[in-house]
Each structure stands twice: as structure tokens, then as C-alpha cells.
Amino acid sequence: GNSVTQMEGPVTLSEEAFLTINCTYTATGYPSLFWYVQYPGEGLQLLLKATKADDKGSNKGFEATYRKETTSFHLEKGSVQVSDSAVYFCALAPLSGGSYIPTFGRGTSLIVHP
Amino acid sequence: DTGVSQDPRHKITKRGQNVTFRCDPISEHNRLYWYRQTLGQGPEFLTYFQNEAQLEKSRLLSDRFSAERPKGSFSTLEIQRTEQGDSAMYLCASSAGQGSNTGELFFGEGSRLTVL
Numbered sequence: 001g002n003s004v005t006q007m008e009g010p011v012t013l014s015e016e017a018f019l020t021i022n023c024t025y026t027a028t029g030y031p032s033l034f035w036y037v038q039y040p041g042e043g044l045q046l047l048l049k050a051t052k053a054d055d056k057g058s059n060k061g062f063e064a065t066y067r068k069e070t071t072s073f074h075l076e077k078g079s080v081q082v083s084d085s086a087v088y089f090c091a092l093a094p095l096s097g098g099s100y101i102p103t104f105g106r107g108t109s110l111i112v113h114p
Numbered sequence: 115d116t117g118v119s120q121d122p123r124h125k126i127t128k129r130g131q132n133v134t135f136r137c138d139p140i141s142e143h144n145r146l147y148w149y150r151q152t153l154g155q156g157p158e159f160l161t162y163f164q165n166e167a168q169l170e171k172s173r174l175l176s177d178r179f180s181a182e183r184p185k186g187s188f189s190t191l192e193i194q195r196t197e198q199g200d201s202a203m204y205l206c207a208s209s210a211g212q213g214s215n216t217g218e219l220f221f222g223e224g225s226r227l228t229v230l
Binding site for chain 2: 104106
């Protein structure tokens with residue numbers, strides 16, 4: 001079956017530090033890949049996505065590249081802000097094969113200190 | 115359209131009682147999903163609908179759980195004879211149908227259930 005593995009948190013950084021959150025996946029076929037973010041007290045919202053190999057998704061200074069050869073979709077940001085403190089979820093969504101069920105990782109909490 | 119809405123946002127109940135949650139998806143979306151999220155975990159799939167048809171159910175969904183989407187619009191998730199282990203956040207999400215779908219989900223803010 002499909003699965004997503006992401007690094008455990010919490011990840012604690014100082015403001016303006018570089019961020020990497022690792023995500024690897026197992027899937028049949030070629031799914032779309034996503035990062036969702038959940039700010040305190042809010043619902044999950046899409047941060048960025050990539051729909052095919054070598055695509056780079058980007059939004060709000062965050063980036064992730066769909067690497068088919070390493071089955072990875074690592075999230076990066078060059079300079080984090082306090083307002084980036086949230087829980088980040090890596091996810092995949094199959095687009096074929098008859099089962100359209102997105103699968104999520106367990107989430108990585110990011111804490112950014114001033 | 116203001117997005118996916120869920121009701122109630124919070125529900126506290128006693129063990130053994132029945133509870134029902136409602137989800138109103140984005141109007142033009144024909145897929146609707148229910149997930150459960152517990153503290154420190156990612157969303158776990160429960161069930162999903164395409165229009166009014168319930169296409170898949172997780173093995174997590176015991177026979178005390180039932181979901182409906184009678185007219186292909188809003189959906190309800192009912193839990194009968196609640197147990198303390200049912201305490202969780204119940205998330206609803208919707209997505210566009212095949213052909214225009216990249217797999218992106220649009221989530222509501224969730225319904226938090228506490229079973230005493």
C-alpha cells in the first residue's frame with residue numbers, strides 16, 4: 001500500500017535559519033505529492049504541490065522537488081520566520097489505479113524562536 | 115463559496131451516546147473524504163464519497179461508524195455507542211473530480227470529539 005514517512009519533530013530553529021524537513025514515500029504508480037501546513041487552532045491547508053517527477057513546488061518561500069529516483073519530497077526554506085511555526089504534513093495522492101485516497105505522514109512540528 | 119465547513123466544531127459526550135457530525139464541502143467538488151486525527155499523528159483515512167456513492171471505507175471504520183452523502187452534497191458521519199477511544203479530531207475534506215483533479219484536498223477546520 002501507499003505510505004509516507006517524514007522526520008520526527010519537533011524541529012526547533014532560530015529565526016532566519018535554514019529549514020529541511022525530510023519526506024519519503026512508497027506508492028504504486030506516479031502520485032501527486034503535497035505539503036500541507038496546520039497552524040495552531042486552524043485546519044490543514046495546502047502549502048505546495050508537485051504532480052510529476054522533477055517538478056518543483058513552491059509557495060511562501062518554501063520549496064520541494066519531486067524526486068522519483070529517491071522517492072522523496074523534502075521541504076526546504078532558506079530563512080524561517082516565527083510565523084512559520086506550525087505542523088507540516090507530507091502527503092501523496094494517487095491519480096490512477098481506481099483508489100483516490102490521499103495518504104499523510106504523521107506530521108513534523110516546527111518551532112521557530114526569535 | 116467559503117470553503118469546507120464542519121459542524122459542530124466541538125462535541126463532548128458521555129460514553130455510550132451517539133454523535134453526528136456534518137460536513138458541507140466546496141459546492142463544485144464531487145469527492146468528499148472523512149479522516150480522523152489524533153494528537154501527534156497525521157490524518158488517517160476513514161471513508162470517501164464520489165457524489166453520493168461511498169466508494170471506500172477503511173478498516174478503521176468499525177460498524178459503529180456510518181457515513182452518508184444522500185444527495186451528493188453535504189455528508190454526515192455518525193458514531194454510535196461512543197467509546198473513549200473515539201476521542202479525536204474528525205476532518206472532512208473535498209476535492210474536484212477526475213479530469214481536473216491533482217489530488218489536492220481542501221479541509222474543513224475539523225470537529226473535535228471528546229468522549230468522557
